[in-house]
Amino acid sequence: MDLTPVTPEFIDRLRAALPAAALRETAPHYLEEPRGRWAGQAGIVVAPDSVEQVATVIRESLAARVAVVPYGGGTGLVGGQICAEGPAPVVLSLERMTEVRAVYPDENLMIVEAGAILQDVHDAAEAVNRLYPLSIASKGSARIGGLLSTNAGGVNVLRYGNARELCLGLEAVLPDGRIWHGLKRLRKDNTGYDLRDLLIGAEGTLGVITAATLRLVPRPAGEGTALMAVDSPAAALKLLAMARDHMGEGVSAFELMHRMGLDFLSEALPDLRQPFDIPPEWFVLIDVGLARGLDPAEALETLFAEAFEAGLVRDGMIAQNEAQRHAFWEVREQIPEANRRIGSISSHDISVPLGAIPDFIEKGARILAGLGTFRINCFGHLGDGNLHYNVFPAKGRSRDDHVKDHDAIKRAVHDLVDRMGGSVSAEHGIGRLKVDDLERYGDPVKLSAMRAIKSALDPMGVMNPGAVLRRSGS
């Protein structure tokens, strides 16, 4: 089914059907993405302020066979929000649907519109002494609709799950322009197929999420953070098991970092205070949130002592106050910024089975050494088996010297991940960047089921064409 570009007549129809405020200037930020890989296109940008208006946009677009690209905070790293090919689409921004519709602290949930910014959702939860635990680096601009559409992960998945597990219900406009009212406030509801989880992670290709019921959790009574130096990823895994043995679900985050991360910080962000006098080969950030009756710093001391005794850790520090907690987190959170300044040749958001991590790190280094001289900054959410495995030029060289190496590196890393039963997109999604990877590494039976579902719900192919699944005929 061929799509058509936005035409002046189509814009006139939208203008007649929507309030003037819903029609936006095509500002540059709608057509860019954080890594600068693509230049998007838009026949028009619209920003409805109600689910009915979103439905109007979808119905008009479907009637005219115009593509619709949903747009949240624009922070996605795989180009799901950028349409660089095909007839010029409608870019549908959720930026005017930012309301927190209701907060139910006693039920541990809130209902928010898709355009709400993650930080604002955090604040609204905190205002009633609750926690919405999804947390990622771009929380100041990422919007709930995009976070759900990409099933975002982040640093607290270990304890609280990803965006999917933190969502109880959705309101959405399906590709036929009809509104699904699924904003239930229920923990248990076994009435039919799981349309909610199908839309979550579909990256806007099966409809537009307009609002969500989000799960909140009680704030832990006390929180604590430690940095601990370990000899190896294998030791880090043993430390993780020991920490969970001590504190159960109390372990909120368990982040692995390599000395290269510290080197990069001192190279790119020299003002940031280095935590260790002697940089260790590997180290972890452990964040805990404990129930009443337990002192987090004391619990971390006990963990450290036992891990030291067992030969798992060799150095460590436990935050004594909020400022130190913040400083420890700063080390972890600034690594992506340091990476950005240095400039990777190829970045990989991968996961492997937890037990395979040491082997993956060892084999990955060996394979890359066979391809050239690179620096590897491997860090990430060890508790989830999710590593950001990023490959950089040797010191003194730049990514521009290695343009030709990009494909071989990516292929080698992804092949290794696949052989180990891993995922080539742990938390960022497929977008347009990884359509080829999905076709290469994805299970063919799952892929054909995905295509059948896409055709069934969006037979004209108007919803975010080219994201996740290749456009038909291309």
Next chain:
Amino acid sequence: MDLTPVTPEFIDRLRAALPAAALRETAPHYLEEPRGRWAGQAGIVVAPDSVEQVATVIRESLAARVAVVPYGGGTGLVGGQICAEGPAPVVLSLERMTEVRAVYPDENLMIVEAGAILQDVHDAAEAVNRLYPLSIASKGSARIGGLLSTNAGGVNVLRYGNARELCLGLEAVLPDGRIWHGLKRLRKDNTGYDLRDLLIGAEGTLGVITAATLRLVPRPAGEGTALMAVDSPAAALKLLAMARDHMGEGVSAFELMHRMGLDFLSEALPDLRQPFDIPPEWFVLIDVGLARGLDPAEALETLFAEAFEAGLVRDGMIAQNEAQRHAFWEVREQIPEANRRIGSISSHDISVPLGAIPDFIEKGARILAGLGTFRINCFGHLGDGNLHYNVFPAKGRSRDDHVKDHDAIKRAVHDLVDRMGGSVSAEHGIGRLKVDDLERYGDPVKLSAMRAIKSALDPMGVMNPGAVLRRSGS
């Protein structure tokens, strides 16, 4: 598309394609269900012992347009496993696929075949000092494939989630007879649509689950159980909030029961020791599992003292040993058996928003009083907003006296649930019993999306026809 019954020629083809052991006698238990509502039919019963054999059955059935009814432990309460109408189907039992394929204690997961019995999965987890937390009354016979296909709930959902949240990956045969290999051991994997969660809860209508990667959790360092008497459901909700405030995720189960439950126990199971000297109007069972450094009995004492001070509880007892814990749980677990012996007029597995529970209980009683003289035994998983709301005849009368009242009672309860934003099937599923309810109360847009998905993945309609969605043309 019309289906055809199993014919002798079809049986011959299966006989040629499968080992002899896979063809079973059509024993009566394949055609019955626990509540005795339906008599099923089967042209043949097959029990493959590998995913390839399951695929063979599906392909042969598809080619002959014969319906396939997947059969697990036979414990489902809504008739999803019983096909009483239409041409005689193949009943496909998973009873010979019971292997625990692998256990990864360090990764907190295991891979089991769909025919594994829940109790055996519990035992396999316990053998490596882990917990598979899904727990329901029929754990001695329910099988993993059925538990996933119905997204089973139970007593630990509050803390650990339902079957869906405890599953990381699936192996399944789709309705086209192809095998989806999705047994990943990953916590994060954002590669395409969530086929896993679509099959979970689809009650065998979108394919046959043959194996699953199950999430395990560390066993809490210490466990404790209490019974506490409360004045009202509203007080119970406040007590729940206080308990979570004290112990965070440490609260594993929070079950509400009414005095009627105790009356029923003394009427139907007089040998069971009654826990309270003076039966309270309402009471809760609280089960906690805490991390190291906390004493569960002590934590429950502290909770009780604070709740007593606040006027939330008036009586209570805290288990001092495993035998007492067991005895407390026995009260909760024998209520369904007492109900069964007394015989309900109408039973309802419902959920409402947590905050609406007191109102629901009050309004429900008032509405039923308008319909006649009944006894209501309302109990269930308060922490999940999930009540088993069962209506019985007055003492001295029998359910047979009230056959004509069943529909009106069910309708009145379900209408109330629906008005309150609740679910008419919280944890049991739709099966064949609630197809009408789904059509009446379900969101029409979701229903049409469900039908589109069903047609896309199973265009011939061979997979468990008549479950969840009405057969086309009927």
